[in-house]
Amino acid sequence: MNGSIGITIFGANGRFAKESLNKGDVGYIPQGYGHSIENVGEEKACILIAFNTGEYQAIDLSE
Numbered sequence: 887m888n889g890s891i892g893i894t895i896f897g898a899n900g901r902f903a904k905e906s907l908n909k910g911d912v913g914y915i916p917q918g919y920g921h922s923i924e925n926v927g928e929e930k931a932c933i934l935i936a937f938n939t940g941e942y943q944a945i946d947l948s949e
Contacts, residue, residue: 889931896920 893905893913897920906926907913915921917938925931 888927889925889929890927891931891933892924892926894922
């Protein structure tokens with residue numbers, strides 16, 4: 887599969903960063919940062935997500 891994804895990372899004090907990733911690219915989101923991942927291409931995109939801890943948490947931005 888091909889495809890493109892857009893990642894937005896949110897930090898403290900209104901800081902944010904945007905990145906675009908394509909097939910074969912590697913991205914990193916530091917622990918504790920809010921983020922969103924969006925398919926921005928015309929084709930389906932497949933991503934592999936790995937965690938450095940066995941504990942997953944979902945936290946809304948409103949929290």
